[in-house]
Amino acid sequence: MPVILVVDDEPLQRDILKTILDSEGYETHTAASGKEALSIIENTHPDVILSDLRMEGMDGIELLDAIPRKPFEPSIIIITAHGTISSAVEAVRKGAFDYLTKPLNKDTLLLNVRRAVERATLLRENIHLQKELFGKFNIEGIIGKSANMQRTVEVLKKVSPSSVTVLITGESGTGKELVARAIHYNSPRRTKPFTAINCAAIPDNLFESELFGHEAGAFTGAVSRKEGLFKITNGGTLFLDEIGDLSLPMQSKLLRVLQDKEIRRVGGKEAIKVDVRIITATNKDLEKELGEGHFREDLYYRLKIVSIKLPPLRERLGDVPELATFFVDKYNREFGRRIRGIESRALKLLCGYQWPGNIRQLETVIERAVLMNDKDIITAGDIENDLWALRLKNSFDMDIPDEGIDFENLEKELMKKALAKANGVASKAAKLLGMSYKTFLYRLDKFRLNGHSKKIE
Ligand SMILES: Nc1ncnc2c1ncn2[C@@H]1O[C@H](COP(=O)(O)OP(=O)(O)OP(=O)(O)O)[C@@H](O)[C@H]1O
Ligand SMILES: [Mg+2]
Structure with missing residues (x-):
């Protein structure tokens, strides 16, 4: 009205x-x-x-x-x-x-x-x-007033206009792809393509032809010539997601393109010049992968001319209200709802959660709350169940509630669970809990759980 x-x-x-x-x-x-x-x-x-x-x-x-x-x-x-x-x-x-x-x-x-x-x-x-x-991928549209997010935004503003490679790291759901797009759409390349490809999802034998293209007859099934993503993205930005999952042979091929700035189609001889900005992302610890010999050092340094580490949401819980409100607006539009906002008790719940799945998880919780809501405000009741289910799933990063916890009882329950999982074999259950066999037996006795263990060997 x-x-x-x-x-x-x-x-x-x-x-x-x-x-x-x-x-x-x-x-x-x-x-x-x-x-x-x-x-x-x-x-x-x-x-x-x-x-x-x-x-x-x-x-x-x-x-x-x-x-x-x-x-x-x-x-x-x-x-x-x-x-x-x-x-x-x-x-x-x-x-x-x-x-x-x-x-x-x-x-x-x-x-x-x-x-x-x-x-x-x-x-x-x-x-x-x-x-x-435009706003979707605007740097200003990246939500986060917290100091660590603001630092990220400053770096984004500096690197966007150039063509340097950027390596974005961060846990799942922290906004890596959003940041990659923001860099592209705030660069002079914005009118050229942004192509995203998930390295983990493409088998090795297809990866080369996906990226560089192939000539007709290069391999069985290569009926006609196909252009690869490098050529298609020429002038734009190629986002290689989950770069930590790229195999060593493919890493060498990628390195060569970065050095020579030219590609060859599979089965082709002609060198084709390409001008593509590379942005990569991973939730793996690449330094660790280097140490273990799973990732090439020379490629690593070429990819991380600039590196951006996105903080997990639990380290910037102060941003939760603004993010939550942003998602209420987004899903209001998507589902044609007119929810005015989030009640303060509900916001408190959201700000008290550790969000192991980060922003994507927060987004899902708000999406469901907006969809299921028939009032004009999101209440604590609308999200309590979701958070409870999430907590159970991640019970090991559970917060300690204000009223405290009964630690002995928790320990007892965990021992019962471990025993059930180990089919009653005490030595296995002890291992599951990282306890020495002796300590486990002592506690078994103390909590009178002997009946739960079929075998004490
Ligand atoms: N700072 C932010 N402001 C607003 N929305 C955000 C922000 N960060 C992430 N999002 C939103 O959260 C969702 C997840 O982000 P994105 O897909 O970029 O994460 P990711 O790090 O690539 O996750 P994954 O590792 O699981 O692929 C997206 O819908 C994205 O638009
Ligand atoms: Mg992603």
Whole structure:
């Protein structure tokens, strides 16, 4: 329902307008002064504001200047008496949608209001679309006020304009792909392709032809020539995800391209020049992989000219409210809901969780809460069950609740679980818990769990 605000210091005029607009199905608010209007605007974000020109205190023009145009621009109609038309014209020049002269004619009024609503709705939709298209991968759109995220954003701003390779590391769900896209869409390459490929998902024998292409007849099944991703992405950015899973032979092939800046199709002789920026990501510890001989050192240093380490969400829990609100908006749009926000008790729950699956996990919890919700606010009850299920699944990184825990009982339960898993074999159960056999037997006795162990050998 479109929202309209009537601003007039004459009570009778306010009432008449409200009656007319209410009866047309608008949600109408009224304000007796510019100051009151501004506070109503902040809370209701009206589509249309009908304001008298001459008012005590702040007049219509001053109000027009003070009305915030963000996040949405309302259509403003100025109402004026005959003698002050020149001021009304000035108002239009300053951005008012239209002006109406007193005495008001009901039909003219309604026609103008309808048009003003249409314009405000269009603007609102446009802003959404633009935000979605450009804002999605805008560096400013990467949410995180925490110090470690802000540092990341600073690095992003610096590296985006160049073509240096960037290695992005971070646990699963911390935003590695989002960051890779932000770099591309904020670089001079933004109008050229961004291609993402998951190194872990492509078998070795196909990887080469995927990346470099092949000639007809290069191998069984290569019926015709195929261009590879390097060629297709020429001028743009190639995002190699899960680079830590690339096999050693493929690592050498990639290294050669980085050195020579040219590729050869599988089965082809011709060297093809390519200009592709490489961004890679992994949730593996590449330094460790180097040490174990699973990753080439020379490639590693070529890939991490700049390296960006994304912090896990649990190290920036202060960002949870903003992220959660962002996801409420996102899924409101996706599911056509109008949820206003998240109740403070629910936010507290969200901020108290350790999020082993990071931002992606938070996003899933909010997505479900928005989908299942039939109220206009997300309550603690809506997310409690989800968090409880997640906690159980990750019970070993469980928080200690305020009321504390019964540690002996927990230990006893864990021993029972280990015994069940080890089919009652005490030595195996001890191993599962990282306990010495002697300690395990001692505790078995102490907790009178001997009955749970079939074999004490
Ligand atoms: N800072 C952020 N602000 C807003 N949304 C974010 C942010 N970081 C991540 N997201 C969102 O969280 C989700 C997961 O991010 P992304 O896919 O980039 O993570 P990832 O690190 O690549 O995960 P994985 O290792 O599992 O592939 C995406 O929907 C992404 O848009
Ligand atoms: Mg990813």
